[in-house]
Amino acid sequence: MILARWRARRANRILIEQIHGEIVAAARAPALYTRLEVADSLEGRFEMVALHAGLVMRRLGELGEVGAEIAQDLVDCVFRHFEDALREMAVGDAGVARRMKRMAAAFYGRNRAYGEALAARDAEALATALARNVYGASEVSGAPRSRDLAAYALGAALALEREEIDAFSSGRFGFPAALGETR
Numbered sequence: 001m002i003l004a005r006w007r008a009r010r011a012n013r014i015l016i017e018q019i020h021g022e023i024v025a026a027a028r029a030p031a032l033y034t035r036l037e038v039a040d041s042l043e044g045r046f047e048m049v050a051l052h053a054g055l056v057m058r059r060l061g062e063l064g065e066v067g068a069e070i071a072q073d074l075v076d077c078v079f080r081h082f083e084d085a086l087r088e089m090a091v092g093d094a095g096v097a098r099r100m101k102r103m104a105a106a107f108y109g110r111n112r113a114y115g116e117a118l119a120a121r122d123a124e125a126l127a128t129a130l131a132r133n134v135y136g137a138s139e140v141s142g143a144p145r146s147r148d149l150a151a152y153a154l155g156a157a158l159a160l161e162r163e164e165i166d167a168f169s170s171g172r173f174g175f176p177a178a179l180g181e182t183r
Contacts, residue, residue, distance in 0.1 A: 016073045018171040020081065023052045026156075026175035036152070037145045038134055046082075046103070047110075047134045051153060052175065053078050054111035058118065059160040060168060067165055079104065106133075117150075118157050126150040 027048035033040040038048060053074065060071035082103055083096060110133050117126035127140050127150035135143030159176045167173040 012073065015169065015171050016070070016077045019056065019070070019074055019168065019173070020077045022174055023049060023056060023078070024081075027052045032149075032152075035145075036149050038149070044134070046106075049078065050107050050110050051114065051130075051134075052156075053107075054114055055118075055153065055156050055160055055175075056168075056173075057111070058115055058157065059163060062161075063165045063168070066169065070168055078107075114153070118154065121154070123147070123150050123154055126153060 027045065032038045032048055033044065038044045057071045057074060060067040060074070079100065083100060110129070113129040113133075114126060117123075117129060124140070127146040130149050130153070131137040131140045131143035131146035134149065135146055137143035137146070140146050156175055160173070163173045
């Protein structure tokens with residue numbers, strides 16, 4: 001009985017790490033940083049992980065109780081990796097706690113704004129939120145690539161909407177290739 005529960009928890013951790021790996025791979029797609037001009041920095045990579053994780057969490061939230069459980073485990077995993085990255089950068093305990101609070105607020109705030117725009121299929125609202133968060137511009141005109149990034153995010157959201165819970169629970173889901181890249 002104990003061994004069966006241990007195996008189930010271990011299998012779940014492996015699945016969550018696999019989903020996290022897909023998110024990170026999509027967030028590191030070179031086209032995001034070259035063609036879409038996302039800053040190739042700690043902040044830019046945070047923005048792309050937040051965007052891609054939010055897209056997956058949004059879909060998982062639509063897939064019932066099992067999806068919601070996977071989404072919660074995924075959030076925990078994403079933040080565990082954020083914390084590990086901060087510690088690898090030699091940020092002290094107090095600094096990690098402060099930064100993790102800010103990162104959590106940013107992560108959830110961004111995904112609330114992105115989620116509302118995605119639910120409404122409002123490309124302009126999504127581009128505005130991405131301009132502000134990813135490019136640091138107060139409006140879309142100050143971030144000309146924000147519309148392209150919004151189109152990519154909308155396309156990724158639509159692709160994920162075709163994925164059923166089996167694809168996630170077996171680790172067989174994937175993001176569409178970013179801007180014509182092969183995956």
